[in-house]
Amino acid sequence: MLTNLWYVAEWSKTVKDKPVKAKLLGQNFVLYRDKTGKVHCLSDVCIHRGGSLSNGWTTERNCVACPYHGWEFDAEGKVQFIPSRGEGAPIPERARIDAYPTEERYGMIWVFLGDLPESERYPIPEFPEYDDKANWRPVSLEFTWKGTVDRVVENGIDIAHTAFVHPGFGYREMADKNKILEVERGDYWGRSSNVLYPPQLQGNFGLLKFFRKDKAATHVTPSFYLPGHCVRLQIKVNSWMEMIIFDANTPVDENTTRSFAVQVRNFFKSPIFDKGSIKRTSKVFQEDADIVEALSPNYLPETLEHEVSVEQDKFMSAWRMIRRKHIEMGWKIDTRAMKAFEGEKVFTIPSPARRTNPHLKWALETVPLVEGNSASAAEVGTQGGIPQVESA
Template sequence: MITNLWYVAEWSEAVKDKPVKAKLLGQNLVLFRDLEGKVKAMADVCLHRGGSLAGGWVNEKRDCVVCPYHGWEYDGAGKCKKIPSEGPEFKVPDRFKVDAYPVEEHYGMIWVFMGDLPEEERYPIPPLAEYDNPKWKALKTDFVWKAEASRVVENGIDIAHASFVHPVFGYPSTAEDNYIDEVEKHEWWARSTNVMFPPQLKGGFLGWRNFIRKDKQETRVHPEWHLPGMIVRIQIDLREGWQIVMFDANTPIDEHTTKTFAWQFRSFFKQDIFDKGSVKRLKTILLEDAEIVEATQPYYLPETLANEVSVKSDKFMSTFRMARRKLVEEKGWQIDMDERDKHKGKQVLTVASPGRREAEANGDGWVFEKMPTVAPIKKATAKNEFEKDVDNLTTESANSKDSFVV
């Protein structure tokens, strides 16, 4: 699990006048709306005797969440503002604070930045131009995987599996005809264009889907990944002017569980009568993927290619692996789960927040210890062997039939 990234914690509509519990990177959070309607997010634990703040309430001023155990109040910055048992004249010490995290709301989602980077150093929340655009019909759903988030992302951008896992997307007999036409790489995101030859679509109200495309008609598919939000975005060009866009935020609840917050957009047949079938098909695809991904070994995404092989159809997935690997090896943003588990049930550990970073810079104290991370093992210098392998994959001819194994 990676810190210092934006993650979707909840749908916006789920957080109203009461505190809401969420879980990101194995850590419980409490979300609440203040008087201005802005969502606040902080560690869901009281400094006093460990009560769950999410089990409490928002005070009358709507500027603090109240612990249900002893009534301690915390503002949106995580600072304890009131301790009822000590009386109104008691001055709360400066160090009585918990980690609070930056929050933004976009696309009907609550995004929480789980880390301590200054604002100017954070990777941006990915764009979603289709949201609130009348040219697109939007539908949403969510889905829980018993799988690690990076595995879920990699599956989402793996076009080659469609011919075997998703009957609606491909034939096993045309797997060798599908190819990656183009790959565009950036530091925290990438996009590819793929050419596929899927089956004719079937079903829908009065069989409307049968008329979208012919059997094995050349179809262009554009997958993207973004590190912020662990986003998978896929655009499918069904025919001229007819596109489907899927935007999935894959949140690491913990190292064993991922929750997908998904938007699906279509540029055609935007009447409500077609919605039920669209949602049903989306959930069918997620279930087909989950059956495969949840049985994958090893459980975590391999950090090297030493005991795994890749071929040219994997070159786009490899761009994700390489970018993620840099966060681990160069930046040291991966949670050290072995070290964390030594304290499980014994001590509260919380992901470091911007407030903690500022306090440490000023020499101020902090009550809870911060979540341990894996120390970086190299600097960004010459390319390592993994990066060279990825470059080989991405520069080889996209539609070559020669086997290229790493």
């Protein structure tokens, strides 16, 4: 699990007038809205006696109050009121918890979990079709995996598996005909262009079968983004029909991933077709989960030493290399080091305020990170086995 990235914490519609608990990167957070409707995110622990702020309430001070002793924390994580001391009483300087930047996009609440200044953060992935309601019809769904986020993302960009895992997308006998045409990658993203030969379309009351013939060449473009651990899958059904599945994959903990998915389509835009779209997309997620949750090992191997890869795996290699680069940059949480303190110590993700206020003696310790290697990170970023653009 990596820090210093944007992640989706919750759907926007879920956070209303009461605080909401969210678990990301193995840590608990509280989300709440102030009087203007702005969403804020704080560590979900009161540094007084360990109360869970998500079980509290919002106050007239635009704070979230601890249900144990009523301490009120503002949007920056600072305590503004201690009831037992009364109005106007001084507040200890250490009476604060970590607060994290938030954005609301695509019906989701994004939280930046790290201490990088704004100028150094990777951006939230673009999804312009979501707001183009005149041309695209969106539907949303959620899926929880009993699997690591790295495996989930890799599965989402793997075209070769469709011929075996998804009967609606491929034939086994066509596996050698499906081709990667081009691979591109940047510092935190990758994209590949592919041609597949899937079965005739099904669904939408039998209407879809008239719009693509059996085994007709179909262009599919999967992309991945390190921020949000997002996967974007664009499918060009025919010359005028397209659909896009955009999912942000949040590591709840080491072995649990929560996918926030939005599918948009530029055809059959009436709401009567939404239920079918959600059903088919959910079926695809479940087909993938049946495979991903049974993979050995559970974690993504750090090297290819114990695996055998072929040319058709090169796009997944791009994902692994970019992930590896950021591990070497020192962004990976050392979960093994934390296990020794399970139930005894509360850790927190370092926030931007920690970097700008190094003099403060914070009550909570930050999560330990795996030691990086800047030289290795640079080598992985510039070499890594495939060039920036590779044609098949």
